[in-house]
Amino acid sequence: MNDRETRELEESLDTIWEIAKGFGLDPxxxxxxxxxxxxMYEFGAYGLPGRFSHWTHGRSYQQTKTMYDYGLSKIYxxxxxxxxxxxxxxxxxxxxxxxxxxxxxxxxxxxFKNNAFFAHTNRQMVEGVSINADRIRKYEFQHGQLEVExxxxxxLSIQEHVDPHVSMRxxxxxxxxxxxxxEPRETPYDDLLRLGxxxxxxxxxxxxxxxxxxEKDILLFLAExxxxxxDWQRDILHIVRSEMLYFVPQMQTKIVxxxxxxxWHARIMRELDLTEQEYVEFAQLxxxxxAPSKRSLNPYYVGMKMFEDIERRWDNPTPEExxxxxxxxxxxxxxxxxxxxxxxxAAFIRNxxxxxxxxxxxxxxxxxxxxxLKVVETDFEKIRDVIVGSMANFGNPYIVVDDGDYRRSRExxxxxxxxxxxxxxxxxxxxxxxVHCLWxxxxxxxxxxxDKPILLTYDGERNTKRLL
Amino acid sequence: xxxxxxxxxxxxxxxxKGPADQARHNxxxxxxxxxxxxxxIAEEAIITSDGKKIVKVPIRSLELPRFRxxxxxxxxxxxxxxxxxxxxxxxxxxxxxxxQAGDQSGVDxxxxxxxxxxxATLLFEDLGLPNLQQKSAETLEAETFRFNEISKKGxxxxxxxxxxxxxxxxxxxxxxxPSFGGVKDDxxxxxIWVPDVRRExxxxxxxxxxxxxxxxxFEKYITRSFYFWMVKFxxxxxNRVKIVFITHHTExxxxxxxxxxxxxxxxxxxxxxxxxxxxxxxxxxxxxxSWNIYxxxxxxxxxxxxxxxxxxxxxxxxxxxxxxxxxxxxxxEGAIRSSSTLMNAFQxxxxxxxxxxxxxxxxxxxxxxxxxxxxxxxxEVAA
Numbered sequence: 001m002n003d004r005e006t007r008e009l010e011e012s013l014d015t016i017w018e019i020a021k022g023f024g025l026d027p028x029x030x031x032x033x034x035x036x037x038x039x040m041y042e043f044g045a046y047g048l049p050g051r052f053s054h055w056t057h058g059r060s061y062q063q064t065k066t067m068y069d070y071g072l073s074k075i076y077x078x079x080x081x082x083x084x085x086x087x088x089x090x091x092x093x094x095x096x097x098x099x100x101x102x103x104x105x106x107x108x109x110x111x112f113k114n115n116a117f118f119a120h121t122n123r124q125m126v127e128g129v130s131i132n133a134d135r136i137r138k139y140e141f142q143h144g145q146l147e148v149e150x151x152x153x154x155x156l157s158i159q160e161h162v163d164p165h166v167s168m169r170x171x172x173x174x175x176x177x178x179x180x181x182x183e184p185r186e187t188p189y190d191d192l193l194r195l196g197x198x199x200x201x202x203x204x205x206x207x208x209x210x211x212x213x214x215e216k217d218i219l220l221f222l223a224e225x226x227x228x229x230x231d232w233q234r235d236i237l238h239i240v241r242s243e244m245l246y247f248v249p250q251m252q253t254k255i256v257x258x259x260x261x262x263x264w265h266a267r268i269m270r271e272l273d274l275t276e277q278e279y280v281e282f283a284q285l286x287x288x289x290x291a292p293s294k295r296s297l298n299p300y301y302v303g304m305k306m307f308e309d310i311e312r313r314w315d316n317p318t319p320e321e322x323x324x325x326x327x328x329x330x331x332x333x334x335x336x337x338x339x340x341x342x343x344x345x346a347a348f349i350r351n352x353x354x355x356x357x358x359x360x361x362x363x364x365x366x367x368x369x370x371x372x373l374k375v376v377e378t379d380f381e382k383i384r385d386v387i388v389g390s391m392a393n394f395g396n397p398y399i400v401v402d403d404g405d406y407r408r409s410r411e412x413x414x415x416x417x418x419x420x421x422x423x424x425x426x427x428x429x430x431x432x433x434x435v436h437c438l439w440x441x442x443x444x445x446x447x448x449x450x451d452k453p454i455l456l457t458y459d460g461e462r463n464t465k466r467l468l
Numbered sequence: 469x470x471x472x473x474x475x476x477x478x479x480x481x482x483x484x485k486g487p488a489d490q491a492r493h494n495x496x497x498x499x500x501x502x503x504x505x506x507x508x509i510a511e512e513a514i515i516t517s518d519g520k521k522i523v524k525v526p527i528r529s530l531e532l533p534r535f536r537x538x539x540x541x542x543x544x545x546x547x548x549x550x551x552x553x554x555x556x557x558x559x560x561x562x563x564x565x566x567x568q569a570g571d572q573s574g575v576d577x578x579x580x581x582x583x584x585x586x587x588a589t590l591l592f593e594d595l596g597l598p599n600l601q602q603k604s605a606e607t608l609e610a611e612t613f614r615f616n617e618i619s620k621k622g623x624x625x626x627x628x629x630x631x632x633x634x635x636x637x638x639x640x641x642x643x644x645x646p647s648f649g650g651v652k653d654d655x656x657x658x659x660i661w662v663p664d665v666r667r668e669x670x671x672x673x674x675x676x677x678x679x680x681x682x683x684x685x686f687e688k689y690i691t692r693s694f695y696f697w698m699v700k701f702x703x704x705x706x707n708r709v710k711i712v713f714i715t716h717h718t719e720x721x722x723x724x725x726x727x728x729x730x731x732x733x734x735x736x737x738x739x740x741x742x743x744x745x746x747x748x749x750x751x752x753x754x755x756x757x758s759w760n761i762y763x764x765x766x767x768x769x770x771x772x773x774x775x776x777x778x779x780x781x782x783x784x785x786x787x788x789x790x791x792x793x794x795x796x797x798x799x800x801e802g803a804i805r806s807s808s809t810l811m812n813a814f815q816x817x818x819x820x821x822x823x824x825x826x827x828x829x830x831x832x833x834x835x836x837x838x839x840x841x842x843x844x845x846x847x848e849v850a851a
Contacts, residue, residue, distance in 0.1 A: 010475045017471035029472030035480055042486035055496055056532055058489030065486075084472070091477075157532045292547040294558045302547075362548040366558050368540040375556040376543070386543050397535045422538045430533035445535075 005095045006034060012099055012272065019271045020106045024337060025264065027109035028123075029084040032102065036091050041065040043088060044075050047247060049126060052133040052239075054152050076289070079105040081112040081250065083123040096281045099272065100265050107264035110340075111257045117249040117344050125246050132239045139232045151233055154434040155219070155240045160396040162244045163217035214400035214415065219244070221401045227410055228440045237438075249344075251394040256348040259303015260340050262290060266304075295366070295373070297387070302361060306348065307336050309357055346391040353387070355380040389419065397423045402446070412439045416447035423447055425456070425465075432458035493530075500530050501582060502590060509591060510693050510830035584700070591834075592701050596843035597671055597709075599792040599821060600760055613661050622658025631657035671760040672710040673702060674749065676742045678767035680717040681734035686801040691766040692729055693833050694797065698764070699725070701841065712749055716742035718772070722749065739771045739810060743783035747790075756790040763787055764795040764840065769808025777813040788819045795840045796824040 001009065013032065020027065035043075043049045045061035068074055076097065079087040087105040089098045112118050122128055140148045215221045222229075223237035250257070269282050290301040311332035313321070321327045339348065358380045365377035365386050377383065392398060403413035412435065416423060428445055435443045435458075442459040446468065453468040501508060546558055618631060636655040637648050675698065677691050702709045713728035714720055717735040720742040746763050754761055771777055788794050798811050807826070814824060825836040 006475070006477060013473050013475060014471045017473045021471075030474075032473070032475045034475065034477040038486065039480045039483060042483070045486060053485065053489050053492075055489055055493040058486065058491070058493035059530070061486040062490045062493060089475075153532060157534050160534065292549070294548065295544065295546045297545050297547065362550050362552050364546055364548060364552045364554075364556075365543045366546050367543050372560055373558045375546075375548075375552050375554050375558060377554060378552060383545065387545055390545070397537060399535055416535070422541045424536050424538040427533045427536055431535050434533065 001034065001091060001093070001095060001098065009089075009095050009098055009102075012095075013102055015272065016099065016102050016106065016268060019268050020103070020110070020264070023264065023267065024333070025106060025110040026114060027085065027106045028082070028113050030079075030087055030105065030109055031084055032087050032089055032105075034089045034091055037068055038065065040075055040078060040088055040090050041068060043078055047243075048080060048129050049086070050130040050133055051243070052129070052136045052152075054149070054156065056156060076285075077101040077104050077108075079108045080126060081109075081118060081121055081123070081246075082126055083113070085109040085112070086126065094281065096274070096278045097285055100269055100282055100285055103268035104261045104265040106268070107261040108257060110264075111253070111260050114341050115249075115253060115257070115344075116342055117252055121246055121249055122242075125243075128246075129243060132243065135239065136236065139236065143232065148236070150437070151236055152240075154437040155237055157431050157434040158218055159240050159244050160394065161216070161218035161399055162220070162241050162248065163215075164245055164248050166217045166220060210404040211401055214402050216398070216400050217241075218399065218401055218414070221404065222438050225404050226439055229438065233438075248394060252344040252346070252391070255297065255299040255303040255306075255345045256340070256343055257303070258299040259305075259307050259348075260336075262286075262300045262304040263307040263336075292361070297363075302363075303348075305357065305361060306352055307339070309354065310339060310352055311336050346388050349384060349387050349391070353380075353384050358383055389421065392419065397421070397447075399445070406444060409441070411442040411444065414443065414445045416445060418448040422449060425449060429456055429458065429463045429465075432456060432463065436460055496530060501587075505587075505591060506831040506834035509587070509697055510690075510833045588700055588704050591697070591837075592704055595701060595838065595841040596705065597760065597762065597792070598823075598841065598843055600669060600671065600843065601792065613663055615659055615661055617660050617662045619658050619660045620654075620656065622656075622660050626659045628657045628659050669760055670708070670710075670758055671706060671762065672712060672754050673698070674712045674714060674746045674761070674763040675699075675728065676714045676716065676720075676746060676763065676765040677728060678717070678737060678739070678742075678765075679715045679733040680737040680770070682737060682770040683768055684801065687768045687799045690799045690827050690830070690833060691797075693830070694766060694827075694836060695729070697833070697837055698841075701837070710754075712746075714742050714745055714749075716745070720745040737767070737770055737772050738776055739765070739767060740776050740779040740783055743780060743787060747783060747787055750787075750790055761791040762793055762795070763791055764797070766797040766799065767810070768800065769798045769810040771808070771810045774809065774813075777810050780810060781813050781816055784814070784817060784822065785819070788817070788821055791821065793821045793823060793840070794819075796822070797827060797836055797840075798824065799827045801828065 041064045042061055044064055046057050051057070064075065074090075076090070076093070077087070079085060085105075087102070087109075089101055093101070112121075136148060136152075210225065211221060219237050219241040223234045223241065226234070226237075229237075266286060269286075274282060290298065290304060292298050292301055313332075314327060314335035315330055315332035317325070317327035317329055322329070339352070343351065358378075363378075363383050364375045365383055366373050367376045368374075369376075398417040398419070400415050400417060401412065402415040404410065406413035414435070425447075428447065432443050432445060440460075442457060445456045446453060447456065448454070455466055455468050457464045457466075548556070548558075618628060632651070632655055633648055635657055636651050637646060639652075639655060640647055640649065675695055677695065678687075683691070699711060702711060711725070713723050713725055715723055715728060715733070716737075716739070717733055718738040718741065722745065742765065743763075750756070750761055771780065784794055784796075796811075796814060798808060800807075811824065811826075814822070823840060825832070825839050827833065827836055
């Protein structure tokens, strides 16, 4: 985009905003920044501008940028969940492309602002990650870059194992404490009358299990209970955890959020006064974005189709739906706004994926057979269950800390809550090395292989595996 | 009134965070390559690179491991272009292995670019022909160049600054001020190229390859992989070493290098035929008094009966009389089979210059190379 085109875009942003408001979208104020491709890819790789340095970020930067340099893929949009929202537009995109991106971004920001799962996210996160990055930088000066990198490697290898609901849970257990009946007193002045006497020894608290209940938030558990970590190391655990918690809602709403944004960018663009040529350009880009993929769900496409389907079904309910479900008709728009406010991906799919959609979209289940990937199932309910199942714990195995004092010698016992999907044993054994690096005592992971419970152990020197 | 929406454009040319972390990542790639040589050198991409200068090697350890689902053992969702049926293929292996972008799971390695020469340098650092002896006649002279001679005359870009400064300080010290300053032409020292005539003893390597029907894909692959690196190694370190290529099934024949690497035949196996041919070639062309002789043989050990096995032992003993080392590599996929009758027969050979290895996995190629090509004193490397 040259300067003239930048001005043209700037003018149309006002129009796009008005159209979006007219449709009922309610985004945060947005600041767009036009950046070169390299910067775009950098922000994409780090997840947020200004995040801490680590070689894994360098790797994704290199990968995505290489793909772009070879013309294999392109990031079009990048919007940050903050208030006001920041969004980035690529210098090399045409004005029409960037208009589409702007429309898409407005819908994302509307989603961030109004979806229940984002209600507790930190809307000043850009500043937050900068402060974190400074802190980590300081630790690098104090303890050496390699030392910090070693720790970050370990923490990042288990970064998905956090629990967004931990604060709620904590409140619950605090309340339990309060309701503990206090010791019966004979008179209100017991404690005064007994002054000078030796206090009866406080009741021996039974051997308290650590954690009392299986702990899903492994990062938090390690930060609080790892036996031999320094304060700065615990701090890095807290940093990575807080950034992960910020990203979790985005990971939980990929389909519904991208579907929402794609649904709206198409409608906003149609309201704009585009020339025929611009319209063709828009249509091409839109087609690229929603192109289906043989081996994964394209969230843009599937999400958009689902919103269109919901709108259609609530606009024109069947006589049966009118009767049994009380749908009045012409409620399509209202219904999709309700969905955007309430659902995450798992709920979106569970509640609104239909037989008809699965057939229309030609969704299927495939599996590795020999060295070929084959379609194994096209049944609607099984497809729905596989999708929903794959979203549990945002696509990662659900692992809890079962015991922080295993064998009474402070060994760490992790447990994979098995729900029919086996984990990659090779990776798990390597990951245990990193967990050991944080716990510094033997670490164990219980999981299921070939329908039998097994225990993987790493004691600091070697990995072992045994049937339970 | 303006909508709460704005646009700006700034100069980002000084922003270097991504490239900085990328550099750290590349550093780690180099480390990983060093640590992963056994699995890297067995990669198909390298052996079939056809002399391409840069190859892509998969670096597995650069992925941070994490707890993840096993792609191969679980179900996944895809989308067809209408009417997909159970049984339809959606391609091979994991999604986007290394090739496709993005956040798809299953991408479990990173592809690093490295030149074959870089790899060769890392690999061959401490390898050499074992038991190499000074042979009397016909010593070949290899001419190479050295860049470490010092001269007072030379090209300015080749100025040896350290020596020049030293020279200057020396001269000043003679005049009573031991410090640096006032450089004169006389102080200048240059590095120059000088031809370096290195005497090399004659050596011939006889590479024998089993191309019989029992050699499966894996066996053929390992043989090619081993010989690829052996040839590369010999050519890198010894520019005058001769290599004789022999293939055999029930009959053996001498072939040129290209045929040797390409050939895939079938039929029965008579290992003795190859050893006999090797012996004949030695007799005809390579007098042991002036040649270091190294026969190597790779096979699955699936030989044609005990009679031939006994003949093999006999021939190997005769070859050992004229050779510096005899190397036998037996390839058994997945170590399922126990050792072959041929290997058992070879147990009878007590000569310490008979070296045998068993290869059960791609990763064993590098240890095998090390075992065969560690100059004396020989170190035992488990293969």
